[in-house]
Amino acid sequence: NPIKEMMGGSMLHQIISSHPHVKGSTNDDLINCLKECYECASVCTVCADACLGEDMVQQLTQCIRLNLDCADACFAAGKIGSRRTGSNEPLIQLQIQACAQACRACGDECEKHASMHEHCRICAECCRRCEQACQ
Numbered sequence: 211n212p213i214k215e216m217m218g219g220s221m222l223h224q225i226i227s228s229h230p231h232v233k234g235s236t237n238d239d240l241i242n243c244l245k246e247c248y249e250c251a252s253v254c255t256v257c258a259d260a261c262l263g264e265d266m267v268q269q270l271t272q273c274i275r276l277n278l279d280c281a282d283a284c285f286a287a288g289k290i291g292s293r294r295t296g297s298n299e300p301l302i303q304l305q306i307q308a309c310a311q312a313c314r315a316c317g318d319e320c321e322k323h324a325s326m327h328e329h330c331r332i333c334a335e336c337c338r339r340c341e342q343a344c345q
Contacts (some may be wrong), residue, residue, distance in 0.1 A: 232317035250340035251284035257333035310344035
């Protein structure tokens with residue numbers, strides 16, 4: 211399983227695997243999704259900050275908004291999905307769906323600016339990866 215191989219060295223995989231309620235039986239697709247969520251949250255935060263540093267910041271208002279919304283949605287999905295004590299599958303699923311939707315919107319917006327701003331190109335790519343992992 212390629213995902214299992216990729217997860218082998220992941221600290222997130224290791225910590226979830228060590229959880230007393232998991233006992234080594236992990237959902238590797240979920241863990242991959244959570245890793246992508248955390249990375250996307252960071253990338254979107256940096257992209258929003260980089261947009262604020264651009265001379266044409268007025269034209270990047272929507273991009274900044276969607277970056278920040280996406281970062282928050284991704285971080286929330288990562289946090290909620292990482293909890294293994296008890297169960298709240300419906301909320302986990304809804305949060306991951308919301309994350310995918312935020313990633314789609316942010317990725318679409320960042321693509322509009324990708325030819326002018328490298329940070330937007332990178333962010334759009336990261337959002338697409340996260341959206342795919344959430345699905």
